[in-house]
Amino acid sequence: MPSPSAPLFRFGVVADPQYAALEPNPALDRYPANSLAKLEEAIAEFNRHDLAFVVTLGDIIDGGWESFDAVLPVYETLRHARHFLLGNHDFAVASQHLNEVASRVGMPSAYYDFAHAGYRFIALDGNEISLFAPPEGDPRRAEAKLLMKALHRAGAMNPHRWNAAISDTQYAWLVAKLDEAKAAGEKVIVMNHYPIFPENSHNAFDSESMLMLFAEQDHLVAYLSGHNHAGNFGVVDDTYFINFKGMVDTEDSNAYAIVSVYEDRLEIQGFGREESRVLVLQDA
Template identity: 90%
Template structure:
């Protein structure tokens, strides 16, 4: 049984609200217009709790620059600090706005990190090498095509245009941040829109490379992602890979979570479609 000791801290998680003033996509069971009410419901619950912050794991909107004008005011009702990641749908906008998305939602930069209570949270920009986030003519689009072609040739299931990867520069930054956290005695939680494990058609194009890097670090306790709206879960070398379910899915059932961080475990309280879990921490 979990011990009754108080958690070090708690934080909220939202994945894929994917708001837009659009008709439902019945084939995918997605209701983008309903996400304003679902998000408001989640925030009301978050506001009742003592949370350190709330993280949104990308796909804030389904598309359309004007969609930010409707959903960001809902986030303004949150009484806690908020941290955003961006997803592929956040770039389904007019070309002139592609370089403005991070600043539009108030992010300090496309990827960043922050520390809290002995933990280092690393927020990745999983869209960097893609067919949608860089402007037309940017070499990163060509790099994404090369990666997808190689994956397709190898028979990989994730060689899709809705997936993406981080650059060599960001990969080196991630490695340096992992080393910094280790030196500081911090545990690490990595967040990215794109999952990397278990194998799935929605995984990042650079999943294998990312997994190899994380496997070198025993202080990485969890990797949190969205993108695959069905959710997923796995564990490798003591690191939990938690893919949260999409809020946009289903007409009226919500999906969000509150994570309580204890010295020896993570407790995930799932709401609506989201799964609740108790995850023991290695070496705690």
């Protein structure tokens, strides 16, 4: 049984609200217009708790620049600090807006980090090397095509147009942030829209290289992601890989979570379709 000690802090998690004023897609069981009410419900619950922040793991909208005008005001009702990541659907906007998405949602930059109570949170921009986020003609689109071809030749599950990877520049930044956190004695939680484990058709193109990097990080506690709306879970070398379920799925059941961070464990309280878990920290 978990010890009853008070948590160091708690934070809320939302994955894939994917709001848009669109008709439902019953074939995929997605109801993008219903996400405003679901988000309002989640925020009402978050506001009942003492949370350090709430993170949205990408796909704030389903598409359309005007969708931000409807969904972002809902976040204004949140009484806690909020952090956003971007997903593939956030770039389903007119081409002239592709370079404005991060600033539209008030992000300091497309990838960033912050510290809280002995933890370093690293928020990745998993969209850099893709067929959708860079402007037309950008060499990163060609790089994404080469990655997809290599993955296809290797028989991988994930060479799909809706997946992506981080750049070499961001990878070097990630390594530096992991090193900084280790030197500071901080535990690390990495967040990305794209999962990297277990193997799945929704995983980032660079899953293997990230897993190799993370295998060397004994201070890395967890990797949080969205994108795969069904959710997923795995453990590698005492690091937990938690893929949260998509809020946009189903007509009326919700999906979000509150994570309580203790000295010796993470406790995930799932709401709606999201699962609850107790994750013991091996080096605590």
